[in-house]
Amino acid sequence: MTSETAQVSSVNQRTNQTEKSDSYNQPVKLAYIKLILCATGIGIAGGLVATSYYFVLEQCLHFVWHWLPEFLEPYFPSWIPSWNYVWIATTIGGFFVGLSLYFLGLPGEMALVIEKVHDPGRMEPRQTPGMIVTSLISITAGGSAGPEAPLVQINGSLGSWLGVKLKLAISHIRILTFCGMSAALGAFFGAPIGGALFALEIPHRRSLEYYEAIVPAIVASIFSFSVFRFGTGLNVGGIYRFNLFDTLPTLSWLNLIEGGLLGVAGGLAAIVFIYIFRFTKSWIKSIEHRHILLATLGGLSIGLIAVFFPQTLFFSEEQIETVIEQGPTLGVTMLLGIALAKMFAISFTLHGGFRGGFIFPLFFIGANLGLAISIALPEIHPTIAMLCLMAAVNVAVTKTPVSSTVILSVLSDTSILPIIAIASFASFLLTTNISLLKTQRSRSQEGIPVMA
Numbered sequence: 026m027t028s029e030t031a032q033v034s035s036v037n038q039r040t041n042q043t044e045k046s047d048s049y050n051q052p053v054k055l056a057y058i059k060l061i062l063c064a065t066g067i068g069i070a071g072g073l074v075a076t077s078y079y080f081v082l083e084q085c086l087h088f089v090w091h092w093l094p095e096f097l098e099p100y101f102p103s104w105i106p107s108w109n110y111v112w113i114a115t116t117i118g119g120f121f122v123g124l125s126l127y128f129l130g131l132p133g134e135m136a137l138v139i140e141k142v143h144d145p146g147r148m149e150p151r152q153t154p155g156m157i158v159t160s161l162i163s164i165t166a167g168g169s170a171g172p173e174a175p176l177v178q179i180n181g182s183l184g185s186w187l188g189v190k191l192k193l194a195i196s197h198i199r200i201l202t203f204c205g206m207s208a209a210l211g212a213f214f215g216a217p218i219g220g221a222l223f224a225l226e227i228p229h230r231r232s233l234e235y236y237e238a239i240v241p242a243i244v245a246s247i248f249s250f251s252v253f254r255f256g257t258g259l260n261v262g263g264i265y266r267f268n269l270f271d272t273l274p275t276l277s278w279l280n281l282i283e284g285g286l287l288g289v290a291g292g293l294a295a296i297v298f299i300y301i302f303r304f305t306k307s308w309i310k311s312i313e314h315r316h317i318l319l320a321t322l323g324g325l326s327i328g329l330i331a332v333f334f335p336q337t338l339f340f341s342e343e344q345i346e347t348v349i350e351q352g353p354t355l356g357v358t359m360l361l362g363i364a365l366a367k368m369f370a371i372s373f374t375l376h377g378g379f380r381g382g383f384i385f386p387l388f389f390i391g392a393n394l395g396l397a398i399s400i401a402l403p404e405i406h407p408t409i410a411m412l413c414l415m416a417a418v419n420v421a422v423t424k425t426p427v428s429s430t431v432i433l434s435v436l437s438d439t440s441i442l443p444i445i446a447i448a449s450f451a452s453f454l455l456t457t458n459i460s461l462l463k464t465q466r467s468r469s470q471e472g473i474p475v476m477a
Contacts, residue, residue, distance in 0.1 A: 052194035060197065060241055063187060064204045068245035071180040071208025072252025078157075078172060078179075079257055085165040089114060111167075111338070112328030118166020119324020119377060123317030125159040126378050131316075132156035134375070135174050135382065138181065139228045140464040142206075146199040147185035148178060156380060163379035164340060166324055167331065169370040170381025171340030176209035177224070177382070180249075184208075196237075203238040204245035211246030212253035214384075215264065219431035221246040226425040230460060233427065234468040263438025264342075267408040269349055274406065276441065283405055284413055284444035287395070288451025291417020294394055295387075295452065298368045299422065299461050305372035316378055323377015327370055334366040340381060341367070341389035345415075348389070352396045353407070360397035364390045387422055388433075391415035412437055413448035420449045421456040424465060 055063065094110055101107065132155040133141070133148075141148050160175035184205030188198030203224055210220030221242040225233045233239075254261050312319050331338040336347065352360060371386050395414030399407040416433050420426045426449040434442040 053192050053197075054194050055191075055197055060200065061244055063191075063201055064241035064245040065248055067180070067184050067187065067201060067204045068208045068211075068248030069252055070183060071176075071205055071245065072212055072249035072256065074180055074183070075176055075209060075212035075249060075253045076256035078161075078176060079253070082161060082164060082172065085161055089118075089165050090167075108332060111331050111335075112325060115167045115324040115328030115331065115338075116321060117324070118162060118168075119320045119322070119327070119379070120317065121162050122159060122166060122168075122324065122377070122379055123320030125155070125162055126316040126320065129155035129158060131378075132159055132380060133178060134380065135177075135227075136462050136464045138174070138178055138206075139462060142181075142199065142202060142228050143464070143466065143468075146195045147188065147202050148182040150182040150186045153179050153182050160380040163374070163381050166379070167327055167338045168324075168374040168377075168379040168381060169327065169337065169340060169367065169386045170374050170379055170383060171213075171342065171385045172381065173210060173213045173384055174382030175380060176213055177206045180205035180209040184245075199235070200238045200241055203235060203242045207242035207246040208249035211250040214432050214436070215250065215254070215259070215261070216432045216435035217246040217250040218243055219428050219435055220250070221428075222431060223423075223425050223428035226428050227423055227462075228465060229467060230424050230465045231457070231467070232424075263436055265346055265349060265437050267349060267411070267437050267439060270407045273408055273439070273441070276444070280409060280441075280444050281447055283409060284447035285451045287398070287405075287410060287413035288417045288448035289455055290398065291391055291394070291414045291448060292421045292452035292455035294364070294390065294414070295418045295421030295456060296459060298371070298387075298390065298418070299459060301368045302372045302375075302461060305369070305376050309376055313376075319376075320378040323373050323379060326373040326377070330366050330370050330373070334363050336363050336389075337367045337370040341385045345385070345389055345392050348392045348396060349411075352393070353400065357397045357401050360393045360400070364393040364397070367393070384419060384423070387419040388415045391418035394418070408437070408439060409441060409444060412439065412441065412445050416445050416449045417452035421452045421459070422461050424453065424457075424460070424462075426450050426453040 132152045138148065156175050156178050163170055164172060181202050184201035185198060188201040206224035207221035210223050211217040214220045225235055225238060225242060309319060336344050367386060367390050371383050391414035392411045395411035396407055399405050399410040412433055416429050420429050430442060430446045430449045433445055
């Protein structure tokens, strides 16, 4: 063999080795059936995570708001009214939220989750421990934020972790991330299809764009929902007893007009909330990096609001049922006051560093406003008014008209989906250029920095 031939042979060997190495390092794309199997596994794991989180949270809430007050009652000074426990507990809770943020770091909130889904297409599991601890303290302390955002980050990170471990292409990692997010929301909302659609809608300002993730996300959501309902023993189906009101009359075209007008009213109410939220942020700007002080003051503010409006405490899943049962006796003025107070409670909660989601708090605002409208205008059935306002307020903030309609139809166990849809889209179109979540954007803008 000549030296020239040997050199050519050596070059060819190196080239073949490089090609093999490049081929080995290329990201993997799963066959569709394997993708569905991964979605199934993520759904089962997500259901177990949601179940565990649920039981831990229930124990924390029982300890702080039932066992501890009873234990301390004999030692509580007689000259201090018992209602002071509320603001003391929320303030101490805020202090511990601040400690958690200080020592465990700042876990992402919903805006950051949306940003990560777009670019780089996955979530960071290292933020999960901080999110678990901080969110449990936040919700236990009575903050107006729910478990959906923590569960979305926890289970979304699980999907991302699995995709990275399997060395998948970023497009498939993103799909598994959506599967984790859908598993969280399917379990939490009790509406597997609505939860999956919500996870796919919320990254965008104008509906759903990651179409390839729809089926895997729904599969994950269904399995998570099933595991969660079996593990917790919670009912399958609607959770709100709107049948306490008069039976819904036969629907007519006038109800469709009502849906549109109620959607506009909900959109306008949401605009008020967005400006209150922005004002609160600017108001606390000078101390926004002093996490312990900020969270403590946030807890104090939440507690003081709750002293005057007890209905504003917590994330409002159960409080919506209270509105249905007792709201008609409160009157229009009180219902409007509760809705406005809840707007401030959400703002102080989230800007105070508390971690959690605001979906049910937004539903709660809408429920109070809807019932107030129904009392003021008896021609509008309270079920229609409440559900339309619940949808409209949430849609104006989250830009999720399809999933919000589906979720509320399931939660209410009613047959007025067309009217809820009209209210949702009326609010969506009215507020399409007004946004609270600045990271929401079109899929085509991936990789483009988002201006605040």
